[in-house]
Amino acid sequence: PVQIEDDRTGLSVETLKRAFADNLFYIQGKNADIATLNDYYMALAYTVRDRLLHRWLGTIKAQLKPKVKVVYYLSAEFLMGPHLGNNLINLGIYDQVRQAIQESGLNLDELIAQEEEPGLGNGGLGRLAACYLDSLAALEIPAIGYGLRYEFGIFDQEIRDGWQVEITDKWLRYGNPWEIARPEATVEVKLGGHTEAFVDGAGRYRVRWIPGRTIVGVPYDTPVLGFKNNTANTLRLWKAEAPESFDFQAFNLGDYYGAVNAKMYSENISKVLYPNDEPMQGRELRLEQQFFFVSCSLQDIIRRHLYVGGKLENLDKNAAIQLNDTHPSIGIAELMRLLVDEHNVDWDTAWQITQDTFAYTNHTLLPEALERWPLSLFGSLLPRHLEIIFEINRRFLQEVSAKFPGDTGRLARLSLIQEGPEKFVRMAHLASAGSHAINGVAALHSELLKRDVLRDFYELSPEKFSNKTNGVTPRRWIMLSNPELAFLISESIGDGWIKNLGELRELERFANDKEFQSRWRQIKLNNKTNLTEYIRKRTGLVVDPHSLFDIQVKRIHEYKRQHLNVLYIITLYNRLKQNPELEITPRTFIFGGKAAPGYFMAKLIIKLINSVAAVVNSDPDVRGRLKVVFLPDYNVTFGQRVYPAAELSEQISTAGKEASGTGNMKFSMNGALTIGTLDGANVEIREEAGEENFFLFGLTTEEVYALKARGYNPWDYYNGNPALRQVIDQLASGVFSPGEAHLFEPLVDHLIHRDEYLLLADYQSYVECQDRVGEAYRDQEHWTRMSILNSARMGKFSSDRAIREYCEDIWGAVAVDVALEE
Ligand code: 26R
Incomplete structure (x- = not known):
């Protein structure tokens, strides 16, 4: 029988050429007379994407089997770099595609150079996250990267008269062929407002959070291929949107422009990547970003866990959540809130699950880069989380007292709250207390962590500490x-x-x-x-x-x-x-x-x-x-x-x-x-x-x-x-x-x-x-x-x-x- 290759999966040069021409016509709506270089790039990107979907869907299915443990890498930054060339290498079709493009009268390097890179990170920390996703897929480890889909990534730099000038990074301008929106998996996130105590049906003391506003997170998924294997993990980035109900409410009151305004305000949250080395002070939007993507991700993780029939008490058997620096460390308090307030789990069990699930990587010793949020700001944005952090701290300091009786200096140094004229939540302390593992990123750095920045945590729980020297993908x-x-x-x-x-x-x-x-x-x-x-x-x-x-x-x-x-x-x-x-x-x-x-x-x-x-x-x-x-x-x-x-x-x-x-x-x-x-x-x-x-x-x-x-x-x-x-x-x-x-x-x-x-x-x-x-x-x-x-x-x-x-x-x-x- 004659074998005919499928246009969307076939790997022969002939099939690739035909698929490429097809995508140019039917997706870009162009033919060779009027196509731009970008049209050709897009046509090729879709040709490649077609060829990875079997792996991607297969991987998603494999991850949704009971007993499979999934690594969830939470990071405010993923500096992925251009996808096209990398995907060709991982699919092992670089040479065929080069030939197909050449025979189509074009140059592969020029098409690859056409891709606008997703600059969703500042530098080392974001690029490390990208290398780690690459290696997780190469090693066939089920993994999902969770982060923010910034509309504007790291600014483009121009030099004028020797000075740096910043230009907004409009990376989505010409569309992004690598992502697929999954609006059906949208989740809600609450912000602001206040809390109320009440007694539930079982006579138990509970707290409920009456939020001041609600936003929704829409996931956009990008496949992350393993090298010449069948694994295609997912990078899931959240875009902030206004909930539909917001619009309707205002519309019914006749305040159409007010409704649009609220919508724009909601969408601000995933608008722009913050540069590091920027003063920490008063960056409320940054805390909103962190909470937003972490809350979306944790809800998603719990939803998946329950979907495969898991029990919440066993979350740590199916999920390992890694905190890439303290930026996602609000997750410790958010998981506690989800378990205790929303899923009725008792505090001690919830705390055990949380600690067993989370681990924390520190990426800097610079004191000015250690995240601390003013209590006032924190409390007005996340009133329930502040209460939870106070309770975590109360119990935590009790344990410290038991181990080091009378050592009040140590209590003050370890506290999740920094006292003084202005009080702060210390995010590295929250991450350290709420995780079962803490690591530095090079041998020297891990030693210095134990000796300086996290010395008291090391003396309290030395077994949590280890070194994991960074690496990059070859x-x-x-x-x-x-x-x-x-x-x-x-x-x-x-x-x-x-x-x-x-x-x-x-x-x-x-x-x-x-x-x-x-x-x-x-x-x-x-x-x-x-x-x-x-x-x-x-x-x-x-x-x-x-x-x-x-x-x-x-x-x-x-x-x-x-x-x-x-x-x-x-x-x-x-x-x-x-x-x-x-x-x-x-x-x-x-x-x-x-x-x-x-x-x-x-x-x-x-x-x-x-x-x-x-x-x-x-x-x-x-x-x-x-x-x-x-x-x-x-x-x-x-x-x-x-x-x-x-x-x-x-x-x-x-x-x-x-x-x-x-x-x-x-x-x-x-x-x-x-x-x-x-x-x-x-x-x-x-x-x-x-x-x-x-x-x-x-x-x-x-x-x-x-x-x-x-x-x-x-x-x-x-x-x-x-x-x-x-x-x-x-x-x-x-x-x-x-x-x-x-x-x-x-x-x-x-x-x-x-x-x-x-x-x-x-x-x-x-x-x-x-x-x-x-x-x-x-x-x-x-x-x-x-x-x-x-x-x-x-x-x-x-x-x-x-x-x-x-x-x-x-x-x-x-x-x-x-x-x-x-
Ligand atoms: C809180 C805010 C101001 C902030 C400061 C610094 C936010 C982000 C950063 C970036 C830090 C955490 C960072 O990128 N660290 C780098 O991590 C790399 C990966 O581990 C290391 O290789 C690199 O040495 C380290 O500077």
Whole structure:
């Protein structure tokens, strides 16, 4: 019999071409005469989506079997990056589709580049959530990611006159082919109002919450494919809408515009992603967002649990709920409310279920980033939750008293409520008390958590604590970003590394192989040349692909010390000015990253980079040996271009400040060497790569503490170091800000008077280390060997390894077979 491939599932090139043309006509309503590039992208996206639906429906079915444990990953941010290329890789149809598109007279790379990335996150925390969803699917673990469907994601960045300008991110403008709305699964969320006590039919004392307003959450689902398996998990994002009844009520009273206004107010909740590093104060809408998506998600989880016939007492057997930082930690109080108030469960049972179900990951030690909500704000938005938190706290402190009698200092330190003229709810304490597991995101960070931020919780419940070093997905961050390198690796050691990154170790035997080395170098050069072209297009700057590509891309923050990097650039510049004949390794310094719109110092650092670039790039004495580039609008898409082209990765935060870092891992996997402090995951990257393959500098965490304890005075470093002094004086006197002598005064003042992040203390060590880097680069063979060894030894930093650890130690989740759904 003749076999005819289904147009929606067939994978032959012929079928793909036909399906693509069909979707262009019937979904986009265009033909080749009038189709735009975006129409072609959409047609292809739908062609790919058709081919994953059997897996998606199969996975949903498999998750709804009794006894299956589902991981629920609650996160205010998911920085997924573009879907198309990734889905092609996971479906294993990249090559067929490339050919089909080519035979249709188009270019696959151009269609992939057409996708507007969903920037629903700020940086590390949101991208980690995305890598974890990828690995959960790769490992066939039933999982749902829950978050917010922000209408505007992280702002787009433009640079005007060297300053950052923020542009709204209209990512949904041309439609989103990857999501499916599920209005039938809408849930209601209450806000504001007051509570009332009453006695129920059984004579029990109960509380009911009379809300001031109600909104509804509409779920939008996006499939998350596993790598070449049948699993397609779900990312469920909630959109806030006004309940229909609201409109009708007002309409009947004749207040049509009032009703529309209320509708707009409701929809505000999922309107925009908040940038981090923005002052916490008074951000009521942020608390509304957090409660909104958490309440929707918990109601959804309970509904699913009851649907499969589960008993609420057994929720923890079917559900593991992970809190990605404290942003969703209101979930602890909300689950208690749902169980006690709405489902009639007694307090003690409810508390046991809650603790057994929740686990909490901390992502930062910075005191200003620890979430605390003013009691007044909290109480007016969530009156019932405040009561519940008081009751959790009362019982919790009773337990503490029993364990540490008479220790009132400890009670005050552990309390969920921070006392003082203004009282606050401490969200990290709520998360810690209400979870059975608490983890940090790198070995050092987890130690510091136990020693500082959560010390009292550690002394109270040491068994809750563990470390789960972050990881990143090799599918997006090697295969998709660096296809040539992926090809070389697979050709040399087979393709098992994609699922089992530890296998990269087998590359070690090629580290000294001349032929392999030269191919390795050639690929790096190709990637650098691509980036060179991109830099020229975006900034007009011409850079030399044979120079050392030295890259720092990440959010702009004082603790990350982009300005320390700048101090070195100026130092090099001064050396060249003093001796224009000096032999130096030609370098291209590339920066990228966004500053929070309200973070003045961070914005000034961007201006500083651009100002130094303007002077250095145009000085004839430099003769092109140094180039400084600030590439605007750093995001996932741009990261995919940058990591493969990097030779030196800048990971230079003050020791003890960067929880983990994940960019550091992406660089290293792609063959960049790291210059870094002993901070976050750098410690473990160096351990794996070997200390001889890592450029280490700077104070250790212990030294930072000790220096601060004995009184740090940046002046001493300024006065004691002529080169440093010259750089600071130049910044202060306007050498890099012609006509605006005082422009960088706030930065300079802060550095010489306070220098919270110890740039001046680490300056000399950094300069010497950078000089060693420059020297090392001259021996290309040795450099290449180090580069190969870095990639070969990064197996530990696969998010697959991280997710396996979470599954075994925290979630108790196991792989589930998925049968394709007809
Ligand atoms: C409360 C508010 C102001 C806020 C502050 C900071 C909101 C969000 C953040 C972002 C933090 C939590 C974050 O992104 N942390 C990063 O998490 C990464 C993943 O674990 C780490 O790699 C990275 O080191 C850490 O900064």
